[in-house]
Amino acid sequence: MRLSILPIRELSGQRIGFDYSLDLSGLELYGVTPLRSPVRVSGFAQNRADMFELCLTADYTVSTECARCLREIERGELLLIEKPMADCVENLDDEGEIILLDGDCADLDELVTEAIILDAKMSYLCRDDCRGLCPVCGCDLNEKSCSCETSEPDPRLEALKRFLKE
Secondary structure (H helix, E strand, C coil): CEEECHHHCCCCCCEEEEEEEECCCCCCECCECCCCCCEEEEEEEEEECCEEEEEEEEEEEEEEEECCCCCEEEEEEEEEEEEEEECCCCCHHHCCCCEECECCEEEHHHHHHHHHHHHCCCCECCCCCCCCECCCCCCECCCCCCCCCCCCCCHHHHHHHHHHHC
């Protein structure tokens, strides 16, 4: 969505609101497409004495699998973006902090997409204490225990082990 600030450009203290859905189901993050439902984007742009400010929230659900037990999980995420907007930037150091207007418009889709990519986690857990899968038999250790031997002997002690067997 391209948000035009033209209606508030000359009216200090005025704001213009927006509320829409953004389909990012094709966005690939770390090899998967976790955004299966639309991102809900809402907020406003405000004229503050000829300085424009953008305040928006992006509410979305990440659908992926637990990094330890491979169970399907869904996590709700909420991003808050508050940035000034300007026609041009005088100091190049401020370029990443200020949204540059293209004419009288700001590209909200691009801003939200970039924020989601930067906020994305490489992996998610179904819960903080997830025990994962047994590396030997593959059973889900959150549901049941197994009797597999999962500890590997220290290879530095292999010579001692052979000596004791003799």
